[in-house]
Amino acid sequence: MNNLNLKEIMNKPERLAPGHRMCAGCGATIGVRAVLRALHEGDYAVIGNATGCLEVSTYMYPYTAWEDSYIHNAFENAGATLSGVETAYKALKKKGKIPEDVNYKFITFGGDGGTYDIGFQSLSGAMERNHDMVYVCYDNGAYMNTGIQRSSATPMYADTTTTPVGSQSNGKMQNRKDLAAIIAEHDVPYVAQTTLTTDFKDLHRKSEKAIYTEGACFLNMMAPCPRGWQYDTSEIMKICKLAVDTCYWPLFEVDHGKWILNYEPKKKLPIEDFLREQGRFKHLFKKGNEDLLVQFQQEVDRRWENLLYRCARED
Secondary structure (H helix, E strand, O other): OOOOOHHHHHOOOOOEOOOOOOOOOOHHHHHHHHHHOOOOOOOEEEEEEEOOHHHHHHEEOOEEOEOOEEEEEOOOOHHHHHHHHHHHHHHHHHOOOOOOOOOEEEEEEEEHHHHHHOOHHHHHHHHHOOOOOEEEEEEOOOEOOOOOEOOOOOOOOOOOOOOOEEOOEEOOOOOOOOHHHHHHOOOOOEEEEEOOOOOOHHHHHHHHHHHOOOOOEEEEEEOOOHHHHOOOHHHHHHHHHHHHHOOOOOOEEEEOOEEEEOOOOOOOOOOHHHHOOOHHHHHHHOOOOHHHHHHHHHHHHHHHHHHHHHHHHOO
C-alpha cells in the first residue's frame, strides 16, 4: 500500500456488514472496517473477537455482521484461540487438505479490557510463540461494554464508574499502561500504534503491513467511545487528531526491532486541548485542579521524549 488509492480502498466490499448495533460515533467499528479493507482481494480471513462491545453488538446468534469466518472468544483467550486456528491451518495445508492457492489470514480483535488486562496472558503467549497472526486492540480506555469501569488503559484522572470523581477522588490515579511498547519487547516482527486520522492512510498502511508481515504482529488502535469519553458523536475525528497533535497518542511502529516515528507535529499542542473535549476530564478544568493538568502534561512529555529517543537511536 505504498501508493494508496483511498477511493479504491474505501469502495472495497465491506467485510463487516452494516446493521450491527454499535453506538453512533464509536471508533471501534470505524477502525475494524479500515483494518479489514487492508486484506487483498481473494484472500480469506478467520476473525477472532474477545468478549466486549464489538462482540456483543456484531454477533447476536444466529445473526452476524461478519462476512468472514468468525469465532467469539471469552475475554481471556482470544490470543490462544487464533494461535490454535493458525497452527491447525498450517497442519492441514501441510497434509494437503487445504489447497496451496487458498490463502487465509488470522486477525483477532479485542478491546483494552480483553487485551491490556484479562487477555494479556494469552496475547503474550501468542506473540512470544510468533504465530502468523495479527492482534488488533481497539483501545477505548475502559471496560465500556459492562458500564465504563477503569482498565489499565484508562488514562490518569479519567472519571469512570469505578474511579468516580468527587470530593474524595480526582478519578483514576495511575498512568495508563504502554502496551505497544510492552509487546515490542516480545521481539515480534511488527508492532504499530495508530488511530483514526483524517485521511486514514496511517491506519490502512499499518494494517496491510501487519496482515502481510510473516509472524506475530500487533496493532494498538485508539478508538474513542462517545459514552465513556463523553463527547458529541460528530467530534470523533477531531478527538483523534488532538490525541496525535498533543502527543498523547503518538503514531509509531516497531518494524523487526527498529523504532520508527511516523508523525511529529509541527507544533505540539498542550494536553488541555485533547482533555477539554471530553466530559470525563471536565473536573480537571475546575479551579484548584491546575496541578493535575501539569502532572498530566509532564507524563505526556516524558513518554514523548522517551519515544523520540528510541526512534533517534535507530537512525
